[in-house]
Every structure is written in C-alpha cells, then in structure tokens.
Amino acid sequence: xxxTIRKHRNVLxxxxxxxxxxxxxxxxxxxxxxxxTFLKTAELSFAEFWAVVTAPRVVASxxxxxxxxxxxxxxxxVFGLLTAWVLVRYTFPGKKIVDALVDLPFALPTAVAGIAxxxxxxxxxxxxxxxxxxxxxVAFTPLGVVVALTFIGLPFVVRTVQPVLQDLxxxxxxxxxxxxxxxxxxxxxxxxxxxxxxLLTGFALAxxxxxxxxxxxxxxxxxxxxxxxxxxxxxITKLEQYDYTGATAVAVVMLVISFLLLLAxxxxxxxxxxxxxxSR
Amino acid sequence: MSIxxxxxxxxxxxxxxxxxVSVDVPSGELxxxxxxxxxxxxxxxxxxxxxxTPDTGNILFxxxxxxxxxxxxxxxxxxxxxxxxxxxxxxxxxxxxxLRVRPRSTRPTDAEIHRRVHELLELVxxxxxxxxxxxxxxxxxxxxxxxxxALAVEPKVLLLDEPFGALDAKVRKDLRRWxxxxxxxxxxxxxxxxxxQEEALExxxxxxxxxxxxxxxxxxxxxxYDKPASPFVYQFLGNVNLFHSRVxxxxxxxxDIELQIDSHHDTQDSAAFAYxxxxxxxxxxERGSQPAFEATVTYVHAIGPLVRLELQRADNTELIExxxxxxxxxxxxxxxxxxxxxxxxxxxxxLDQKSA
Numbered sequence: 348x349x350x351t352i353r354k355h356r357n358v359l360x361x362x363x364x365x366x367x368x369x370x371x372x373x374x375x376x377x378x379x380x381x382x383x384t385f386l387k388t389a390e391l392s393f394a395e396f397w398a399v400v401t402a403p404r405v406v407a408s409x410x411x412x413x414x415x416x417x418x419x420x421x422x423x424x425v426f427g428l429l430t431a432w433v434l435v436r437y438t439f440p441g442k443k444i445v446d447a448l449v450d451l452p453f454a455l456p457t458a459v460a461g462i463a464x465x466x467x468x469x470x471x472x473x474x475x476x477x478x479x480x481x482x483x484x485v486a487f488t489p490l491g492v493v494v495a496l497t498f499i500g501l502p503f504v505v506r507t508v509q510p511v512l513q514d515l516x517x518x519x520x521x522x523x524x525x526x527x528x529x530x531x532x533x534x535x536x537x538x539x540x541x542x543x544x545x546l547l548t549g550f551a552l553a554x555x556x557x558x559x560x561x562x563x564x565x566x567x568x569x570x571x572x573x574x575x576x577x578x579x580x581x582x583i584t585k586l587e588q589y590d591y592t593g594a595t596a597v598a599v600v601m602l603v604i605s606f607l608l609l610l611a612x613x614x615x616x617x618x619x620x621x622x623x624x625x626s627r
Numbered sequence: 628m629s630i631x632x633x634x635x636x637x638x639x640x641x642x643x644x645x646x647x648v649s650v651d652v653p654s655g656e657l658x659x660x661x662x663x664x665x666x667x668x669x670x671x672x673x674x675x676x677x678x679x680t681p682d683t684g685n686i687l688f689x690x691x692x693x694x695x696x697x698x699x700x701x702x703x704x705x706x707x708x709x710x711x712x713x714x715x716x717x718x719x720x721x722x723x724x725x726l727r728v729r730p731r732s733t734r735p736t737d738a739e740i741h742r743r744v745h746e747l748l749e750l751v752x753x754x755x756x757x758x759x760x761x762x763x764x765x766x767x768x769x770x771x772x773x774x775x776x777a778l779a780v781e782p783k784v785l786l787l788d789e790p791f792g793a794l795d796a797k798v799r800k801d802l803r804r805w806x807x808x809x810x811x812x813x814x815x816x817x818x819x820x821x822x823x824q825e826e827a828l829e830x831x832x833x834x835x836x837x838x839x840x841x842x843x844x845x846x847x848x849x850x851x852y853d854k855p856a857s858p859f860v861y862q863f864l865g866n867v868n869l870f871h872s873r874v875x876x877x878x879x880x881x882x883d884i885e886l887q888i889d890s891h892h893d894t895q896d897s898a899a900f901a902y903x904x905x906x907x908x909x910x911x912x913e914r915g916s917q918p919a920f921e922a923t924v925t926y927v928h929a930i931g932p933l934v935r936l937e938l939q940r941a942d943n944t945e946l947i948e949x950x951x952x953x954x955x956x957x958x959x960x961x962x963x964x965x966x967x968x969x970x971x972x973x974x975x976x977x978l979d980q981k982s983a
C-alpha cells in the first residue's frame with residue numbers, strides 16, 4: 348500500500364496572508380521612506396557628504412542629542428523602576444491617579460510639555476528661581492535638554508517593568524528574607540535579575556524616543572549652536588534653507604547611529620536572557 | 628528548639644484571622660496545623676516565621692520572646708506553598724543562596740558551600756539536578772529543592788505551608804512518607820500546615836485542629852481521631868453520620884433504639900447529636916439480640932477496598948452512609964432495595980449547645 352505524505356497543516360490560520368501583510372506594511376511605513384533618505388543622500392559625493400556630516404556644529408549636536416538621550420534614559424531606568432515598584436507593591440490613597448500621571452508624557456503634545464518645562468525651569472519659574480541662585484541653570488542649557496528628554500521617556504520604563512514586577516511573587520522576596528538576605532541583597536540578587544530584560548527594553552524605548560524628540564526640546568534648549576542645539580533641529584534648519592540633501596545626509600548619520608545603538612541594546616538583552624535561557 | 632505561641636490575636640481589618648491562639652510545640656516534634664481554608668492556620672505559621680506580626684500575644688523560641696525579632700534573625704526555614712524558588716538561578720544556586728548572603732565574617736568558603744549544597748541535594752535525592760533551572764523540574768522535585776534550600780541555613784525550626792498541596796495524589800503520598808522519614812533523621816522542630824486530615828493523621832506527631840481562628844483540639848493523631856473534643860473535630864477528621872438524639876443518664880436514643888454510651892452519665896434528658904463513622908455501622912439481614920433499627924439500601928458503590936452503602940431509615944427520610952469490607956459485603960449478599968437492620972457502634976455524643 349502506498350503511503351502518501353500529508354501536507355503539513357498549521358493550526359494557526361492565515362500565516363501567509365498575515366506575513367504578507369506585515370511585510371507590505373513595514374515596507375510602506377518604515378523601509379521605503381528610510382530608503383528614500385539614503386537615495387536622496389546619494390546625490391552627494393562622498394567628500395561633500397563627509398563635509399556636511401562632520402561640520403563642527405553638526406558634530407556638537409550629535410554629542411548633545413545622543414549624550415542627553417542616554418543620560419535621560421538612564422535616569423528613567425532608575426526612577427522608572429522605583430515608580431513601577433511603588434505602584435506594584437504598595438497600596439495608598441490616590442494610587443490610581445499616580446498610575447494615570449505616568450502616562451501623561453505619552454498623551455501631552457510635546458510642544459506643550461516643552462513650554463510647561465521651560466516656564467517652570469526658567470530663571471523666573473517656580474523651580475528655576477530656586478536653582479538659579481545656587482548656580483544651577485536648567486533652561487536654555489544642555490541640562491534643560493536632559494530634563495525634557497527624561498520627561499518624555501518616563502512612561503516607557505514604568506510600563507515595561509510594571510507587569511514583570513507584578514508577576515514576581517512577593518513570596519520569592521519573603522523566601523529571600525527568610526534565608527537571611529537583607530533588602531539590598533534581595534534587590535540585587537532576586538528582583539533585579541528578574542526585571543533586567545524588561546528594564547533594558549524600557550531603557551531602549553526611552554532612549555529611542557529621546558533621540559527622535561524635537562517638540563519639547565527646542566523650547567527649553569535655547570538652541571545655541573555648539574552648546575544646546577540638537578540634531579533634529581539642525582535637520583529642520585537645513586530643510587528651511589532648502590538644503591534637502593544636507594538634511595538627509597545628517598538624517599542618515601542619525602539613523603545609522605541610532606540603529607547601531609539599538610542593535611547593541613538588543614544584543615545585550617539577548618545575551619542576558621539567553622544566559623538564563625533555561626529559565627524562560 | 629521548642630516553640631510557644633501565647634494568646635496570639637491577629638485581625639485583618641474587620642476579619643479576625645486568629646482569636647487568642649495558644650499552642651506549645653515541644654522540641655523535635657513534627658506538628659500539623661489542620662483546618663479548613665480560612666481558619667487562620669497559614670497566618671499562624673507566618674506569625675511563627677516572622678513574616679507577619681501578631682496584634683497581641685507572643686511567640687517564644689526556647690523560652691525567649693522572639694515576637695519582635697526580624698524574620699532574617701529568627702533562623703527559621705520556611706517552605707512556601709508554591710515553593711517560591713528563584714527561577715533565574717540554578718538548583719545549586721537556589722540552595723546556596725542562604726549561605727552566600729551571609730555577612731562576610733560568617734560566610735563559608737566556596738569549597739565549603741559547594742560541599743554543603745551537594746550534601747543537602749543528596750539528602751533530598753536530587754543531586755543530579757544541580758545545574759537545572761526550577762521551571763525544568765516537576766512539582767515534587769521543586770518541593771524537595773525548596774526544602775533543601777530552607778535546610779541550608781541550618782534552621783532551628785522548619786515551617787512548611789501546605790507542603791504537598793499543589794502535587795498530584797500519588798506524589799503527595801510518596802512525599803509525605805519521605806518527609807516523615809527525613810524528620811526522623813534530622814529531628815528538627817517542624818510545623819506544617821494542611822487542610823488534608825489524612826495527611827495530618829499520617830505524618831504528624833501532634834495535630835492542632837483549628838477552626839475560625841481558634842484552636843479546637845491539640846493532641847496526637849490517635850487522640851484527636853478517637854476522642855474528638857468537639858463536633859467540628861469529629862466531622863473534620865472523616866466522614867460521619869449525624870443522628871438527632873436524646874441523652875439520659877448514659878443512654879442515648881437513636882431512631883427507635885437506645886444505646887449505652889460511655890459518657891454523659893449525669894445528663895438528664897437533653898437534646899444531643901450522636902455521631903457514628905460509616906465504618907462503625909454494622910448491617911444485619913435479620914434483627915439480632917443487639918439493638919438495631921430498620922433501613923433500606925438505596926445505593927451500593929463497590930469499587931475499591933471498601934464497599935460504600937447508602938441507606939434510608941425506615942422511620943424518616945434521613946440517609947445513612949456505611950462502609951463494609953468486601954468480605955462482609957459478600958457474606959451479607961444484599962442489593963439495592965434490600966431491607967436491613969443497622970447497628971451503630973462507637974457512638975460519640977455531643978450535647979446540643981443551643982437547647983442545653
């Protein structure tokens with residue numbers, strides 16, 4: 348009797364259709380526009396390209412954008428973790444309101460955030476008027492850029508870490524305590540390893556969001572060339588001067604750096620989760 | 628190390644979890660806290676461990692008050708119901724955790740930790756799993772690793788919260804015998820919480836029966852089973868038949884018969900409840916010399932070592948449950964619908980508190 352090999356059937360329906368749609372969607376929304384950026388840039392010779400992207404004013408803006416974004420994401424990683432912790436482990440009056448406040452930076456138009464932050468941190472603002480006499484200037488300095496980027500990145504860390512903390516049973520912390528571990532040891536050896544992958548994701552998202560941020564920063568930064576001018580602003584400036592190829596050249600550099608940094612963070616994440624692959 | 632629980636009260640909001648509970652656990656004993664869910668047994672265990680603080684009352688270890696001592700300093704080994712293993716650590720690291728977090732001055736060397744952990748893993752017969760992660764283990768293996776981890780810190784007291792609750796029936800039986808043997812080897816004062824009376828009766832040296840935040844009875848398995856102090860204990864420790872009865876001078880009336888009982892000799896004509904276990908009900912086809920009352924067999928369940936019968940009394944609609952050995956059942960040769968005579972043995976009588 349001849350045996351026929353049955354065609355493999357997948358229980359989940361519509362694999363081809365959904366994958367096709369995914370690729371089409373990503374192409375239209377992400378790949379094609381990005382490819383256009385590279386194409387436009389290719390109109391420049393390499394020497395011209397190099398001259399544009401290594402102009403001192405542009406280089407200074409890279410440093411500020413990526414430096415402030417990293418710093419803001421780091422600050423968010425620490426305080427976002429703390430916020431998530433408080434929201435998960437304790438009950439207190441007004442908890443729901445605090446929980447909703449976390450999402451506010453998502454919902455607020457970034458220009459509004461920028462104006463609000465500037466008003467508060469300027470020399471005559473509520474906080475600025477307290478800091479300025481002590482020699483700390485926030486508005487219209489790189490420090491102001493960090494403040495704005497921290498503000499817009501906060502929800503990413505809290506919202507990625509929160510569900511993981513919720514899954515981490517309070518029992519494991521009690522177990523650690525009953526075995527003699529103090530608070531710091533429990534945090535470092537039990538809680539941190541459990542939330543680490545989520546924390547890295549939150550960090551990467553906050554960082555990526557900060558790199559592309561424009562609206563809130565331009566108000567508080569003061570936009571002084573070489574000091575507090577971010578790369579997206581340089582691109583806008585070039586566009587306003589009809590220097591389209593120059594703008595795309597700078598954009599390409601930003602894209603490549605962002606891509607490499609995110610790749611590195613993803614690699615770190617992959618490594619840290621595969622170290623405990625068995626525990627997944 | 629002995630444990631003394633003195634007049635412990637604990638409320639959660641308006642809910643009274645423990646209401647003036649006092650228990651003594653002698654050194655080296657294995658004690659079961661037995662009761663239905665919500666009776667406060669887990670809360671009591673957590674208070675002994677220091678994971679919860681009593682509202683009033685004291686916990687004494689070896690006569691010293693430890694009520695205000697932190698869980699870290701109590702030297703108790705606590706095994707959680709759902710094991711609470713550290714899932715990102717190997718089995719080895721889980722067991723080593725308690726040794727590694729010690730302050731540098733008292734921390735053993737790496738070689739010493741290695742030796743001790745393997746010793747413990749051999750004790751729980753899971754040495755070959757040292758490099759696995761907890762999610763790769765079966766429930767029974769996780770349970771034993773949790774126990775090894777708790778033992779690593781050389782606790783003076785071992786506390787186990789529903790240690791076999793999440794396991795299937797077969798593993799549960801094996802594991803509780805194993806726990807009993809382990810306790811006989813180590814002789815560490817142990818308290819475990821359970822809602823399974825069979826488990827408590829089989830494993831424990833002493834049983835504390837709890838209900839509604841109060842202690843109903845403390846005693847050896849033999850004592851609580853044979854001489855239950857209250858109707859609750861009687862009913863909780865096994866299946867029962869309940870008869871409304873009247874007691875007068877050491878005699879109890881059930882249905883249309885009177886039985887001699889070995890209590891309530893001075894009671895004058897009071898309402899009471901008479902309890903009889905299903906295996907203490909004997910069935911005859913003919914009325915004999917012993918007092919017996921009439922009933923009809925309504926249901927026969929003949930699977931397993933015992934045959935379970937359901938009978939209906941002739942004088943009212945109450946159902947009676949009886950358990951017979953297979954031999955006795957074959958001897959009687961009865962089927963559903965047969966008229967039989969019931970002889971209760973070992974009747975236990977409690978006066979009706981409401982009418983007394």
